[in-house]
Structures are given as C-alpha cells and as structure tokens.
Amino acid sequence: RIDGERLARRIARLAEVGAIEGGGCARLALGDADRAGRDLVCGWMRELGLDVRVDAIGNVVGVRAGRVDGAPVMTGSHIDTVGTGGRYDGNYGVLAGLEVVAALNDAGVRTEHPLAVAFFTNEEGVRFAPDMMGSQVYAGSLALGEALAARGIDGPTVGEELARIGYAGAAPVPGPVPRAFVELHIEQGPVLDREGVDIGVVESVQGISWTEVDIRGTANHAGTTPMALRRDAGWAAGALIACVRELALELGGSQVATVGRIEFFPNLINVVPRQARLGVDLRNTDEAQLQLAEARLAAHLENLRAAEGVDIATRSLARFAPVRFAPEMAARIERHARALGLSTRRMPSGAGHDAQMLAAVCPTAMIFVPSVEGISHNVREFTHPHHLEAGARVLLTVLCELAGG
Amino acid sequence: RIDGERLARRIARLAEVGAIEGGGCARLALGDADRAGRDLVCGWMRELGLDVRVDAIGNVVGVRAGRVDGAPVMTGSHIDTVGTGGRYDGNYGVLAGLEVVAALNDAGVRTEHPLAVAFFTNEEGVRFAPDMMGSQVYAGSLALGEALAARGIDGPTVGEELARIGYAGAAPVPGPVPRAFVELHIEQGPVLDREGVDIGVVESVQGISWTEVDIRGTANHAGTTPMALRRDAGWAAGALIACVRELALELGGSQVATVGRIEFFPNLINVVPRQARLGVDLRNTDEAQLQLAEARLAAHLENLRAAEGVDIATRSLARFAPVRFAPEMAARIERHARALGLSTRRMPSGAGHDAQMLAAVCPTAMIFVPSVEGISHNVREFTHPHHLEAGARVLLTVLCELAGG
Numbered sequence: 001r002i003d004g005e006r007l008a009r010r011i012a013r014l015a016e017v018g019a020i021e022g023g024g025c026a027r028l029a030l031g032d033a034d035r036a037g038r039d040l041v042c043g044w045m046r047e048l049g050l051d052v053r054v055d056a057i058g059n060v061v062g063v064r065a066g067r068v069d070g071a072p073v074m075t076g077s078h079i080d081t082v083g084t085g086g087r088y089d090g091n092y093g094v095l096a097g098l099e100v101v102a103a104l105n106d107a108g109v110r111t112e113h114p115l116a117v118a119f120f121t122n123e124e125g126v127r128f129a130p131d132m133m134g135s136q137v138y139a140g141s142l143a144l145g146e147a148l149a150a151r152g153i154d155g156p157t158v159g160e161e162l163a164r165i166g167y168a169g170a171a172p173v174p175g176p177v178p179r180a181f182v183e184l185h186i187e188q189g190p191v192l193d194r195e196g197v198d199i200g201v202v203e204s205v206q207g208i209s210w211t212e213v214d215i216r217g218t219a220n221h222a223g224t225t226p227m228a229l230r231r232d233a234g235w236a237a238g239a240l241i242a243c244v245r246e247l248a249l250e251l252g253g254s255q256v257a258t259v260g261r262i263e264f265f266p267n268l269i270n271v272v273p274r275q276a277r278l279g280v281d282l283r284n285t286d287e288a289q290l291q292l293a294e295a296r297l298a299a300h301l302e303n304l305r306a307a308e309g310v311d312i313a314t315r316s317l318a319r320f321a322p323v324r325f326a327p328e329m330a331a332r333i334e335r336h337a338r339a340l341g342l343s344t345r346r347m348p349s350g351a352g353h354d355a356q357m358l359a360a361v362c363p364t365a366m367i368f369v370p371s372v373e374g375i376s377h378n379v380r381e382f383t384h385p386h387h388l389e390a391g392a393r394v395l396l397t398v399l400c401e402l403a404g405g
Numbered sequence: 406r407i408d409g410e411r412l413a414r415r416i417a418r419l420a421e422v423g424a425i426e427g428g429g430c431a432r433l434a435l436g437d438a439d440r441a442g443r444d445l446v447c448g449w450m451r452e453l454g455l456d457v458r459v460d461a462i463g464n465v466v467g468v469r470a471g472r473v474d475g476a477p478v479m480t481g482s483h484i485d486t487v488g489t490g491g492r493y494d495g496n497y498g499v500l501a502g503l504e505v506v507a508a509l510n511d512a513g514v515r516t517e518h519p520l521a522v523a524f525f526t527n528e529e530g531v532r533f534a535p536d537m538m539g540s541q542v543y544a545g546s547l548a549l550g551e552a553l554a555a556r557g558i559d560g561p562t563v564g565e566e567l568a569r570i571g572y573a574g575a576a577p578v579p580g581p582v583p584r585a586f587v588e589l590h591i592e593q594g595p596v597l598d599r600e601g602v603d604i605g606v607v608e609s610v611q612g613i614s615w616t617e618v619d620i621r622g623t624a625n626h627a628g629t630t631p632m633a634l635r636r637d638a639g640w641a642a643g644a645l646i647a648c649v650r651e652l653a654l655e656l657g658g659s660q661v662a663t664v665g666r667i668e669f670f671p672n673l674i675n676v677v678p679r680q681a682r683l684g685v686d687l688r689n690t691d692e693a694q695l696q697l698a699e700a701r702l703a704a705h706l707e708n709l710r711a712a713e714g715v716d717i718a719t720r721s722l723a724r725f726a727p728v729r730f731a732p733e734m735a736a737r738i739e740r741h742a743r744a745l746g747l748s749t750r751r752m753p754s755g756a757g758h759d760a761q762m763l764a765a766v767c768p769t770a771m772i773f774v775p776s777v778e779g780i781s782h783n784v785r786e787f788t789h790p791h792h793l794e795a796g797a798r799v800l801l802t803v804l805c806e807l808a809g810g
C-alpha cells in the first residue's frame with residue numbers, strides 16, 4: 001500500500017529547496033531555504049487532509065483524526081539540514097510519515113487513535129545549539145525562553161528568525177504527549193550497508209557532548225616573534241585537534257571525537273592568532289565512558305594552557321546522556337519488519353535524533369534503513385529506493401498497530 | 406629640526422582612519438579605509454609642495470624637486486595594515502618622510518638631488534598575496550599583470566579594487582630607479598627594546614616562504630562515522646599545525662614558523678570537515694635553512710596524506726630569499742645615528758619590507774626604532790615618542806647626505 005514512487009517524488013521535490021551542487025541540500029534551521037521547505041511540506045500536509053499546528057518553537061504537527069479523540073500516535077523527524085546535507089537525513093522520516101497518511105487515505109482507513117506527522121525545529125544544531133532543539137522543547141526538557149534566546153553562528157537568535165520566517169506558532173509547548181512515537185531515519189553510518197541488512201531496530205542513542213573551546217593568546221608578527229615568546233592561540237587549537245583524535249583512539253569502543261568547526265582571529269597569514277574558537281563533538285554509547293572522554297578533554301586543555309600560556313574558556317553547547325528506547329517498541333518493529341520478509345539488526349544510533357527527546361515522555365523507537373557507504377552530512381548521502389520503500393512499509397504497519405488500524 | 410610633535414600628530418590623525426578598538430587600525434590593502442588613508446596622506450603631500458604621482462599598481466610617490474633634475478633619493482614605506490594592526494607599522498616610515506620634507510621646507514633648504522617620499526601598495530599581503538606587492542612591481546620583480554590579477558581573500562582582485570578606489574594611476578611601472586632608498590620602520594620584534602638600544606641598523610631581511618595548503622577529505626557525520634573510516638581534513642589540518650611548530654623548534658636558530666590562517670568546510674560542529682585550507686609562514690635568515698624548512702613541511706604533508714588518506718595541494722603565495730643591504734648604506738646610518746648621540750645595533754629584519762624589493766635596483770638600507778615588548782600586528786603595538794623622533798632625525802641626516810643637503 002506504500003507507493004515508493006510517490007515517496008521518492010516528494011523526496012526529490014523537497015531536495016530542490018536549498019539544492020546545492022552534487023545533489024545535496026543546504027537548509028540550515030530557520031533560514032530562507034528552511035522556510036521554503038516548511039511551506040512546501042505544510043502544503044502537502046494540508047492536501048492530505050491533516051490539521052496543521054505550529055507551536056511556539058516552530059515545530060509543525062499535522063494531525064489525522066482517529067475514530068476516537070485523544071493523544072495521537074506520532075511519527076516524524078526534521079527537515080532542516082547541515083550546510084552540506086543530503087536529501088534523506090530527517091526529510092525521509094517526515095515524508096515517509098506523509099506517505100503513510102497517503103496510503104491510509106487511499107485505502108479509506110481511519111485508525112482508532114489519531115495519527116500525527118511532525119517535523120521538529122533545528123534538529124541539526126549546526127546554526128543554533130543545541131541540536132534536537134524543537135523536540136527538546138516539545139518534550140519539556142528545554143525551556144522555550146532558553147531556546148528562543150540561542151544565538152546562531154551568523155548572528156540572529158532563534159526567536160528573531162522564527163518571527164522573521166513566520167513560524168513562531170500559537171500551539172503551546174511543551175506539546176501534547178503522544179501515545180507513542182516512532183521515527184524512521186537513514187542510519188547515516190556504515191553498519192547496515194556493510195552487513196547487507198534491510199532494517200535497523202534502534203535500541204538506543206549514544207550520548208552527545210558538544211563543547212565550544214575559546215582560546216585566547218596574543219596577536220603578534222609571524223616574522224619577528226621568536227617561537228619561545230609566543231602565546232599562539234592557533235598552535236593551541238591545532239594541538240587540541242590532535243588531542244581530540246588521540247582521546248578517541250585511547251578510549252576505543254564506541255567513542256568518536258571530532259573537531260568540525262574552527263575560527264582564528266584575525267585569521268591572517270602573517271599574524272600569530274590572538275584567538276581560536278573550536279567546536280568539539282564527543283560521543284559514546286556509555287555514559288561513564290563519555291564522562292571519561294570529557295575529563296580527558298579537560299586535562300588536555302589544562303596542559304595546553306600551561307604549555308603555551310594561553311587562556312582557555314569552555315562552554316557546553318549540548319549534553320545528552322545515552323538514551324535507551326522502550327524494549328517493547330523495539331520488539332514491535334523487529335516483529336513487523338520480519339513479517340514483511342525484511343532482514344533486521346538491533347543497533348545503537350550514532351547520531352542524535354528527535355526520538356531521543358520524545359523517549360522521555362512516551363514509548364518511543366526508531367527504524368533505520370541503510371546509508372550507502374555510511375556517508376551522511378555530505379551531498380553524496382544515498383539510500384536505495386527499495387530500502388526507502390521498505391522502511392516506509394515497516395513504519396506503516398507499526399503505526400497501524402499502535403493506532404489501532 | 407625634526408618636530409616630534411608634528412610627526413606624532415600626523416601619526417595620530419592617520420590612525421583615526423580605520424581605527425579599531427584598543428588604539429589600532431584595520432586598513433587592509435585597497436579597502437575603503439585604505440582609500441581614505443591614501444587620500445589623507447596625498448593631501449598632506451600636496452600641502453608640503455610635493456609633486457604626487459600614482460602608478461599603475463597604486464604606489465604613490467611625492468617628489469620634492471632638487472637643485473638638479475634626475476633620479477631622487479627616496480624614502481617611504483606603506484600605509485596598509487593587517488586586520489589587527491597598530492598605528493606605527495609602515496605609517497611611521499611614510500609620515501617620518503613627510504616630516505623630513507616639512508623640516509627642509511621650514512629651513513628653506515633645497516637638496517641637490519630631488520627627494521621622494523613613497524608609499525607602496527599592499528605591503529602586508531594579508532588580503533592579497535604576495536606581500537610587498539607594490540614595491541616588487543615598482544622594482545620590476547613582479548609583473549604588473551600578475552599583481553593586478555591577484556585575488557583577495559574576500560573575492561575581488563587587486564585590479565578591480567584599484568579601479569574601484571581610484572588609485573589605478575598613470576605613472577609607469579617598473580618605476581624610475583632612485584639614487585638610493587632608505588626605509589625607517591619600527592622593529593616589530595623585541596630585540597632593541599630588550600637591550601635598550603635606540604637605533605637598529607638593518608643589514609639584512611630574512612627569507613620568507615608562504616604556502617597555502619589545501620587539504621581534501623570526506624565530509625561525514627561526526628556521530629556515526631567510526632574513527633578508522635574517516636578522511637578528516639580538519640584532523641590533518643590540526644596535525645599540520647603541530648608539525649609546523651615542531652619544525653621550527655627542530656631547526657632552531659632564526660627559524661620561525663606560523664599558521665595564522667585556517668578555514669574548514671563546511672565548518673559545522675557535527676560534520677567531519679571535507680576541506681581545510683591553511684596559510685603557513687616560514688622564515689629564516691639563511692636560505693639553505695629556509696629550504697630545509699620547506700622540505701620538512703613537504704615531508705610532513707606527505708606523511709599526513711598517507712596517514713589520513715586525504716588529498717593535499719600546495720600553492721606558493723610568496724617566496725623571497727634573504728636580502729643583504731649595501732654595507733656602505735648600513736655604515737652611513739650607523740655613523741649618523743652615533744653622531745646624533747644615539748646607541749645603535751646591527752641586526753637582521755624579521756619582517757618583510759618594501760626596502761628588500763628596492764634593494765634589487767639601488768643602494769638601500771633600513772633604520773629600526775624599538776617596539777615596546779616587540780608587539781606588532783596587534784593593536785597594542787607601541788613605540789615611545791622619543792624613539793619616533795630619534796628615528797626621524799637619523800632619517801633626515803642620512804637623506805640630506807645622500808641628496809646633497
């Protein structure tokens with residue numbers, strides 16, 4: 001009953017909004033392209049007969065009435081992307097939710113409980129920290145005022161941008177608690193693709209620790225300043241990048257560690273940098289190990305401070321403990337996928353997801369489909385159409401069971 | 406006959422143009438602030454009776470007629486600054502030249518040979534590479550077409566910006582060869598200040614090697630990509646910064662090495678960088694050692710390429726061998742400074758200067774005055790007024806002798 005081609009057409013159409021070279025998208029949260037993407041998806045929601053509600057942090061929830069009133073079974077994800085994003089991350093989960101609605105409409109089926117398809121604001125967290133901002137506010141784990149005040153890397157705040165693009169809605173936050181939440185997403189990592197498995201049954205999401213490190217040294221002339229007299233914020237930044245890699249290799253296991261963002265000031269070839277600012281991303285499936293990684297980072301910063309005489313300040317941009325999803329939800333997904341003849345594998349999620357925020361308020365689970373070569377946050381992100389369709393079929397059967405189909 | 410207060414007033418007035426917090430200046434070459442600074446200094450030149458000529462690369466030469474025609478004795482420097490520049494670097498040499506002219510005007514003295522005060526385009530090289538661009542074109546060691554085609558870090562070319570600010574002049578390049586060239590400059594390093602010496606007699610300028618390093622890896626998700634599967638351009642950049650420091654410490658002697666400039670793409674906290682671009686500045690007073698430093702850099706890049714599987718391309722942005730000034734010119738400066746009761750010290754220059762380009766075409770030398778704590782390319786750059794005046798007095802006597810006063 002899932003129409004794979006209709007789903008693929010919507011994915012391709014949404015990918016035209018903010019399209020960038022190589023087939024990817026740049027729709028940073030609350031920018032003009034995000035607004036255009038939101039308008040497009042809201043239009044589809046209305047065409048499908050959904051009652052569209054926008055809340056105070058810009059989350060959009062489209063509700064399909066059930067035979068009884070009350071809390072809906074919810075699916076969804078996000079449609080914002082990173083600056084070099086693919087067309088599947090987030091978008092797939094939202095558009096597969098719409099495909100489920102379309103399939104139910106085609107079949108003339110009304111579920112017992114309402115069904116909702118949501119897209120949450122600023123899941124990626126690259127323009128405004130923290131990530132999963134909208135779903136946190138929805139679930140009540142982040143205060144609205146704090147979220148609205150978050151300032152973007154390009155200047156304006158979340159509140160200013162929401163108002164500017166017309167998505168500061170009237171629906172209250174925290175939002176109404178769903179009966180259950182199921183998020184369908186591409187894996188974004190290499191496991192399913194490498195093992196040739198169709199469906200990932202996500203049992204947990206690894207913990208995430210984002211830190212902004214601000215290093216202050218002394219600007220000076222690159223030609224005249226003896227090495228021994230430098231307080232070089234740029235050198236300390238470089239050494240930190242090396243330490244972050246080292247820390248990940250030392251801890252091993254699921255530990256990953258990345259410096260994806262850096263800025264030097266004044267950033268000129270013959271000036272010893274007076275300031276360097278970096279973003280450090282640490283993740284681990286185990287909270288104790290993640291705390292160990294954070295402690296190692298702090299120790300490295302202390303050493304760099306002593307070695308170069310620089311000042312170092314840190315600011316936490318996001319911190320989430322690992323989340324375990326409800327076991328009965330995972331079992332349900334596994335059962336339905338197998339009944340559809342699909343191979344499955346239980347796994348943790350390496351990426352953060354809106355589902356990890358909803359998990360605090362209702363039974364929650366995630367369905368993964370394979371990412372070719374595990375490439376994501378890259379325009380070359382790709383998932384085969386038959387996997388996109390398979391994931392949507394699992395989503396349909398799981399939602400129907402939860403909503404009483 | 407030098408009026409130290411008049412000199413200080415001109416320095417303070419020019420420092421108002423492009424003033425930034427902390428008492429410094431941001432007048433990047435050929436930007437709006439540079440145009441305003443040029444207009445101001447050209448106005449002063451005309452007030453002092455100089456015949457002002459602008460050449461095809463935007464160098465400005467103000468000529469004071471002598472008793473005979475022919476090649477002038479020239480002094481000068483530059484008025485462009487780095488992004489966090491002080492008020493002395495370059496400006497001091499130009500405005501001290503104007504003070505020499507003012508002093509001669511006051512005294513009603515006409516020298517035998519003409520006297521010229523010049524400021525050269527884009528000495529700093531931070532917006533457009535290479536540095537010392539205008540003086541190279543003046544001296545014929547860089548082709549005009551190549552200089553005009555240089556593209557700035559913010560997009561436009563030198564040619565476009567010269568036309569825009571109205572400083573693409575009619576005077577031909579290479580320019581007329583002076584009888585001699587003397588550049589007065591702040592040391593920008595710590596030596597004179599630490600040793601309590603008034604005047605640096607500059608015998609040489611160290612060699613400069615600027616390389617842009619462009620590293621290409623694969624953008625990927627920071628949370629889902631195992632460490633072993635990364636081609637992380639950001640990590641390679643960090644490791645390179647560490648190698649550049651190591652190389653300087655290993656070579657020792659006069660070797661300095663700096664990474665002052667870096668950019669990541671897409672530069673987002675949860676994306677493994679697909680590209681990193683860095684500027685590496687290597688300097689040594691010894692050409693053989695500088696070549697050794699360059700070879701070590703190349704070897705490090707080879708290792709990083711192999712270690713991370715990244716692609717690395719390099720581009721030379723500037724390359725100047727060490728320059729030795731004419732010994733009789735240095736001796737002349739030393740003699741005059743001592744006759745004025747000032748203490749002197751022979752020394753190399755750590756920074757690049759326009760004089761090193763003029764040295765290829767005429768007898769050339771430089772006079773240094775102390776920089777407090779050696780701080781330069783920093784808004785806190787400072788030289789005591791009595792040193793500013795002392796330097797100008799030496800310049801006056803040297804120029805008078807050279808021009809036949």
Ligand SMILES: NC(=O)NCCC(=O)O
Pocket residue numbers: 089123124125131132188350351352353626628675
């Ligand atoms: N799924 C996804 O890419 N989320 C963005 C947050 C993160 O994991 O960095």
Ligand SMILES: NC(=O)NCCC(=O)O
Pocket residue numbers: 221223270494528529530536537593755756757758
């Ligand atoms: N004097 C001076 O700062 N020149 C700029 C070129 C350089 O040495 O980096």
